[in-house]
Amino acid sequence: xxxxxxxxxGELARLAALGEWDAAAELxxxxxxxxxxxxxxxxRIASLLLDEQMIDAAEAYLRQGCxxxxxxxxxxxxxxxxxxxxRGFEIAAARWREIMxxxxxxx
Numbered sequence: 001x002x003x004x005x006x007x008x009x010g011e012l013a014r015l016a017a018l019g020e021w022d023a024a025a026e027l028x029x030x031x032x033x034x035x036x037x038x039x040x041x042x043x044r045i046a047s048l049l050l051d052e053q054m055i056d057a058a059e060a061y062l063r064q065g066c067x068x069x070x071x072x073x074x075x076x077x078x079x080x081x082x083x084x085x086x087r088g089f090e091i092a093a094a095r096w097r098e099i100m101x102x103x104x105x106x107x
Contacts, residue, residue: 007048013057021064039072055086073106
C-alpha cells in the first residue's frame with residue numbers, strides 16, 4: 001500500500017475514533033472520487049482500512065454504514081463477512097442470523 005493510502009487509512013481511523021462521521025464521509029468521498037455519499041462508500045473505506053490491518057476502524061465504518069442506510073442489504077453482508085474473517089464463529093454466525101431474520105428474501 002502506498003504512503004498516501006496508509007496516511008489516508010490512518011486519518012480515516014482517527015476520524016472514526018472521534019466519531020466524526022460526516023468529516024470521515026467527506027474525506028472518503030474525495031479519496032475515492034465519489035460524487036455523493038452512498039451506501040457503497042463505507043465498505044470501500046473499510047476495505048482500505050482492512051488492507052492496513054485496522055480491523056476495529058473498518059468495523060466501525062461498517063456499523064456506521066448500517067446505521068446510515070438501514071435498508072441497504074450489502075452493508076450488513078460486509079459486516080458479517082468481516083466477522084467471518086476477523087471476529088470468530090459466534091460473532092459471525094450472529095450477524096448472518098440477523099441478516100436472515102431481517103432479510104429472509106435475500107440470498
